[in-house]
Amino acid sequence: MRGKPLNLVLLAGLILAGVLNWTVEWNTSEPNFEFLPEMVRSVPFNSFSANPNFSDGKTLQRPPEGAIPRGFAPIHYGPTPEEAVRAGEELRSPFPADDKEALERGVSIYMSFCAHCHGGSGAGDGAVVRRGYPGPPSLLAEQTQTRPDGQLFHIISYGQGNMPGHAAQISQEDRWKVISYIRSLQQKNQVTQQSTAVQPES
Ligand code: HEC
16 A cells, blocks of 8 residues: 555556657657767768868878878889889988997897798798798899899888788888898808808918
C-alpha cells in the first residue's frame, strides 16, 4: 500500500512519455536534437566542405607553384645519370672528413638502411644479396672511390639501377653523413690493402 502514490506517478509519467512519443514527428532523414550545435557544426570550413570563397568552390586549395613543405629542402637535380654527374661536379659535403659526430651518425644510418644490401664492410655481400637479390658492386672498389661525394649523394637520393632512392627515408644531412662513413670504409680498406701488399717483402 505504501508504494501506491509512487506507482501512480510512474504510471502518469509512462502515459505522458507515450503520448509525447506518439505526437512528436519522427523523421529519420533529419538529424535529431543536437546538443551543443556549435561543436557539431564547426565554425571554420572543414577540409572537404564546400567553400563559396574560392572560385572552384572547394576548401582545400592546391599550394602555389614552387611551394615546399616546412623543413624540406629540395634538390635541384633530375633523376638521370647525367644529373648525377652534374651533382658530383657541383655539390660538396657540408661535413669535413674528421667530423666524428657526423661519422658516428653515418655508421648508424649505414647499418639501418644500407648494410642489408651492401654488407657491413661495404663489400656488397649483405643478407639480402646472400638470399638472391642482385648484388651491388663493392663500395670499396675504385669505381665508387673515384666518384665525387656529390654523385654518391645523388645516387643515394634517387637510386641507381636496382638500388631504390632513399630521399624519402633519410634526411639530406644524414645522406652526407653516410657518405662520410663510406669514405672512412674506403680509407680503412686502402690501408689494409697497402699493409697486406708490403707483407710478402718483409
Ligand atoms: C635494396 C638493396 C640496396 C640498398 C638498401 C642500398 N643499395 Fe646501394 N646499391 C644497390 C645496388 C644493386 C647498386 C648497384 C646499382 C647499379 O648501378 O646497377 C647500388 C649502388 C650504390 C652506389 C653506387 C656504386 C657505384 O659506384 O656505382 C652507392 C654509392 C650506394 N649504392 C650507396 C648506398 C647507400 C649509402 C645505401 C644506404 C643509404 C644504399 N646504397 C642502400 C643496392 C642497394
